[in-house]
Amino acid sequence: MRPTGPLMGLVVVDMAQMLAAPFAAMLLADFGATVIKVEPREGDSTRRAGLRLNGTSVWWRLLGRNKYSVTLDLKRSEGRDLMLRLLDGADVLIENMRPGKLETLGLAPTELHARNRGLVILRITGWGQTGPYRDRAAFGTQAEAMSGFAYGNGHPDGPPTLTSFPLADGAAGYLGAYGVMAALWQRERDPERRGQVIDLSLFEALFGLLGPQATAYDKLGTVTERQGNRSPVSVPRGIYRTRDDRWVAISCATEQIVGRAFAAIGRPELYDDPRYKSLTARLAHIEEVDEIMGEWIAQHDLDIVVRRFTEVEATVAPVNSIREILEDPHFLARETVVTVDTKDVGPMKIQNVFPRLEMTPGRVQWAGRETPGDDNSLWVERLGLSLEELVRLRQKGIV
């Protein structure tokens, strides 16, 4: 069994820890790249992060999926030498140490490029490789704060709000995988086949997807304030509690949908009311609009609400927790969640590979390897070491 998908044949070395960088590497592995995770002998710290199954983190099981695991002591010269030889045969290196740390390990990009000019080097950090904050520590929380996300998330009468999810890391993972592929595309068209260094910061990855904030402020003085579940361009828009104590999300991005939403709650005449007939009018009467929607929804069960809105083609969705997700017919039909087998905890549910490529889709072949160095035979296969040599390196604690 090996990873399968559009990137088969590509070789990626992942020496990164939680969270964005190994996620980027996972996306490449999901699409069939040969991703070799280099861990210290005691195992990557991700193995111990957050909730665990049989001692191994659920994060590791996700981020490590479809990857091979080898161990290496990078601080010893024999270890560094093996790393260099491994990178000689690689297309991509992914790392997320603080700026300068890779260099102190003797793995500076210029040195790596002197040996393998085709290597694409993705460097993910909180603040990037340049600028006055480059040496500061940072995690996703700081990126959410710096990028403007937290400021605009939450309710008007409450504080700026962080998410319960690693949003900046997720965004940086997606963007990093794209950056790697773009650099590889360029390399293949470069007469000298040069790989290049990619500087990706968490705060910019998140800032980059928040829309035209800079333009709106620069030209109009507009700041995106916390607005709870409301929106300045969509009324009604909100999350309402249903009779059966669930929540449902309604939004009306066009005037047509507003009419449908009023029809869904059996009040089509509302759309002829001058108080509700345009976005401007509805913004001026937003409390009433919310009350009308909220009251009707509070008197109906979630199923009914979704059915009524769907029948008239208004936009609606239940607010799911993972509990509901795992039973949702749409998630089931699309196999948005699949089951993967593990040696130590048996079958385990895990999200599928996205997006779906019709011809060469990716696939979850295995979850994060149970034991660091499960694939140390790769040292033999890829570098041509003898088995005796591998045993010696193992005994010396190098691999």
Add this chain to the structure above:
Amino acid sequence: MRPTGPLMGLVVVDMAQMLAAPFAAMLLADFGATVIKVEPREGDSTRRAGLRLNGTSVWWRLLGRNKYSVTLDLKRSEGRDLMLRLLDGADVLIENMRPGKLETLGLAPTELHARNRGLVILRITGWGQTGPYRDRAAFGTQAEAMSGFAYGNGHPDGPPTLTSFPLADGAAGYLGAYGVMAALWQRERDPERRGQVIDLSLFEALFGLLGPQATAYDKLGTVTERQGNRSPVSVPRGIYRTRDDRWVAISCATEQIVGRAFAAIGRPELYDDPRYKSLTARLAHIEEVDEIMGEWIAQHDLDIVVRRFTEVEATVAPVNSIREILEDPHFLARETVVTVDTKDVGPMKIQNVFPRLEMTPGRVQWAGRETPGDDNSLWVERLGLSLEELVRLRQKGIV
């Protein structure tokens, strides 16, 4: 002037509207691809979405940047024919109509592939091309609800919370750009050089970056609940108000950083207190920890808080709105926001191109074209039409 970057030479046709799909196309244009936006003669609806400058939306100015604009009436057979001829010379088509709509326009993927087998077709929709909800309308709001994001966003005593930003669309844009590059990579290695269809849904793009929810629930019954600014794996973690009425984000992802954070507020002894000495202990005393942090921070200005935390290498960041972002020395030093000139509203600030590729970085060459069809000369250049023919098509309302 033309777009520059690693993807120069790649030809992309963008026939998509707000928001994820044109964002994916923008990312390709940012890296130098020739992205041709096909608009109806009255202009893409994005031009009228949300805040406007001189009548043209700030969203259009962002999403349309680095793209060419041509006009076309796809509903007339001559228009369809021109589209087919344009696609004959393209590498990628990006669309986001509801499933089946492309087919009714006579542009079904099988037909397109019969003419140009190498075409990669990225299809972005709310619910994807398959499954029981495929025909439902959906926007980012519904994706935030369905994916589990909204359920876990907000405060424990408040409702599930939507963001003020188009998060699902942003995630889908990033992931879509990656998917396109992966499919192109595969095509270049396919003996028959076949492009493929990519099915990308907003709800899965967001679900895919929320972490190992499915595994945690399946094996441990754990559901990610709304937790405000707290975290089950990092205490203290929060957003606190400073004396000068700003907000600051603190998080302590490791025990070492906890010690530093206590040192930053001049209370290093706290880390020896059994109530605070481990994550478990701090979770049990989370109200006290938050109070200690919050009180000290409330007595100090933001600058002081950031300096004190930074000095001891604890993780900290100011909560910025776009107002502060545009003056932040780190954003300035990295040119995270740049200025682009426009014909109609003069110089305009806009986010830069991320991530940074050292050798062939992208660049903001122009903002969204002021007028639909500004680049209708491309019909002549790319399809070899005569100028007379172009004039005739223009007069007939085809382009």
